[in-house]
Amino acid sequence: MQPLTEKTIRSSFVNASRQEAKKLTLPENFDSLDWDSLEYLGWRDPKMMQRGYLFHTDDSGRTRGILLRPTDGGRKPTNAAMCEMCRDVNIPCAVGMWTTKRAGQAGRDGDTLGTLICLNFECSRNVRIPPPKNPIYPDPMVVVAQRIELLDERVQSFLSRL
C-alpha cells in the first residue's frame, strides 16, 4: 500500500470520534514500515491494548480507518479460528474476535460488527508465506500473488460493510 502519513491516519477514521483519533498512538515501527509488503496497516495501540486499528486504501485512493476492540480483551486467543482477512488455514499466529462500530449514526447508536482477525494483524505476513509446491499449484509465488489480491479485496469489502 501507499505510505500513510500520521495526518492521514488521524483524519481517515470512519467510526472513531475526534477524541479517539487524537488519542491514537502510532505503531512503534511506524518510521521503518515496509509499506510495499502491506495490504492494510493494522496494529494494537501500544498504550491501550484494548484498541486495534486497521487502515486501508482502496483502488480509487480513498483511505479508511477503523477502531476495533478485542471482544475477550485479547487474553484468550482463539487458536482454532480462521482469520476472515487472510484465511490462512495453516495459521502461524493467534486469531481473535474483534468488534468495530458501524460507520455513522448506526455506530453512534451502538451497532457493531464482529469479525475474526489475526490478533496482531499479521495477515500481510501470512499471505506471503509460500505454500509447499504441489501438482495443482506448481508455482507457490502464483498462489502468494492470489492471496495478496484476495486479502486486499476482503479488507476492502469488510470496510464497505461498515
Ligand SMILES: [Zn+2]
Ligand atoms: Zn489474518
